[in-house]
Amino acid sequence: MGLFEVLTKKKDNGEELKIEELSSDDLRKLYIEENKTDFMIADLFNVKKSKVTYLRRKMGISIRNAMIDDYLANQTEAAEVNRLVKEKILVEDNIDMISKAITHFAFRNGPVEDMHADPDSQLSDSDMKTLNKYMVNRLAYVFTLIIENRRMEFDYLIKNLDFWAGHNWDKAEPDDGGIREEFEEAMRNMRNFRN
Structure with missing residues (x-):
């Protein structure tokens, strides 16, 4: 079960989710690894989409930065990186x-x-x-x-x-x-x- 699903269950069980308590690693996981949009994340935390977008940018979380990180982590294996992408x-x-x-x-x-x-x-x-x-x-x-x-x-x-x-x-x-x-x-x- 992914982080988004875990958080959704918590919300469904009445727990108040606070965007301010979301770590950059968790926001990165939601946005990059689980492909959740700013709108979906905002809806989960009951905030405006612009707040999620602002936090992502402030934390340097973007598809572009993720691609760069993936590429740099595997420079000697560019063919493998391309296959994975x-x-x-x-x-x-x-x-x-x-x-x-x-x-x-x-x-x-x-x-x-x-x-x-x-x-x-x-x-x-x-x-x-x-x-x-x-x-x-x-x-x-x-x-x-x-x-x-x-x-x-x-x-x-x-x-x-x-x-x-x-x-x-x-x-x-x-x-x-x-x-x-x-x-x-x-x-x-x-x-x-x-x-």
């Missing part, structure tokens, strides 16, 4: 998180956001909500195929759409959006901090 991230429970993050990375944080922010734009907030939901749902399907190793269905999806669309588009060029540079800088800073 793959097993941890590519699971069905993470499809919603992955789909939303990739939608932000590949769609929302790009030209469409500029178009939406333009005062002369015809993209309303409702239009953006529709587009975001569409993207998240489609990506959720793609990541479901990948995570569940439904390779034949994934192959069918790719080849079926490749046959009909995209032939006149420019060749795909990987664009990390600056994430690689940020990751490498974070690695350097963490190494310097630990030395």
